[in-house]
Amino acid sequence: MDSDDDNVEEVVEGPLDDDELPHGFCTVTYSSSDRFEGHFVHGEKNGKGKFFFFDGSTLEGFYVDDALQGQGVYTYEDGGALHGAYVDGELNGPAQEFDPEGRLIFKGQYKDNIRCGLCWVYYPWVISYGLTQSEPMMIPLLCRTEAAWWEKSMKTGR
Secondary structure: OOOOOOOOOEEEEOOEOOOOOEOEEEEEEEOOOOEEEEEEEOOEEEEEEEEEOOOOOEEEEEEEOOEEEEEEEEEOOOOOEEEEEEEOOEEEEEEEEEOOOOOEEEEEEEEOOEEEEEEEEEOOOOOOOOOOOOOOOEEEEEEOHHHHHHHHHHHHOO
């Protein structure tokens, strides 16, 4: 189903097809403690569904042939959320990320689950331009692998 490891055990709650595969609305709990609730067709996720990960985060969207397709929402364990476009299970296209209070902290593009191209990142600690903490500041930048290089240079001044 979701793992390349044949040793992953699954517990299925819901209807099964003639081959004993999930078929219809089911809850599948994996040995990793991750859980998927959604629609299956002959063992593959197809239709609306939601993953509940062991760390408290979730991933919700529409699945086609076992892969997330179209708009999806990843909710972090702290309540922050990443809304984006998925193609074949990978984040590809426009995305927006919000902190737990619902404030926009990222707006830009992803390619194969990595930020890329021009994006806007909100930094509440940037006050060197005469802004106060309550005034949002969106900084345009060219994203590279999660913009770590930008964050380090802004914090250290290098």
